Amino acid sequence: MGKEIKGDSPHFGKGDSPLFRGFYDRDTIEVAHDLLGKHLVHVDGDVRRVARIVEVEAYLGPHDLAAHSSKGLTPRTRVMFGPPGHAYVYLIYGMHWCVNVVTQEEGHASAVLLRALEPVRNVTLRTQGPGLLTKAMGIDGRLNGHDLLSRDLHIVDPGPEKISIVRRPRIGVDYAGHWAKRLLRFYIRGNAYVSRP
Structure with missing residues (x-):
């Protein structure tokens, strides 16, 4: 079981306030x-981009053969081994940035990949896929290790919402043996911005 959340309410940081650290310091699947339904916010100069998180993938730590941390602590995975509530941003195929949120206690080395977003404000490019959403949100490697409790990059809770969650295997992890079949991709049923059903 995950840790009990301590705070004013189970919906940490309602409105424009970032989610509290305790939101991330829990079981990775629960966080995923x-x-x-939460909103990712990136403030870049005078532009405040906001998009709703509609698809994610959970990576459970070094024992999860699909997780970067399964290769151990490296310069690339250092942030993943760090404290919860930080952005783990890395480059794939030499051209696309991906953004994750680090979860659980420091050293656990788990994270949740953001796979798709639904535009809410000032987001005009495509957001159906991890490499597309970072481009649309203006997120790149300069934000690797960034504290998600900061003003310029954070996640907020827009309020209670009823959603139906679909569970599927993660995408692009065929190399991970039996871990490739685990149902660790989650998305909002019926949402048009999901990267793949």
Whole structure:
């Protein structure tokens, strides 16, 4: 079981306030579920981009053969081994940035990948896929290790919402043996911005 959340309410940081650290310092699958419907906010100069999180993937730590941390602590995975509530941003195929949120206690090395977003404000490019959403939100490697409790990059809770969550295997992890079949991709049923059903 995950840790009990301590705070004013189970909906940490309502409105424009970032989610509290305790939101991220819980079981990774619980955090993945609870991120669905939350809003990712990136303030870049005078532009405030906002998008709703509609699809995620959970990576459970070094024992999860699909997780970067399964290769151990490296310069690339250092942030993943760090404290919860930080952005783990890395480059794939030499051209696309991906953004994750680090979860659980420091050293656990788990994270949730953001796979798709639904535009809310000042987001005009495509957001159906991890490499597309970072481009649309203006997120790149300069934000690797960034504290998600900061003003310029954070996640907020827009308020209670009833959603139905679909569970599927993660995408692009065929190399991970039996871990490739685990149902660790979660998305909002019926949402048009999901990257793949």
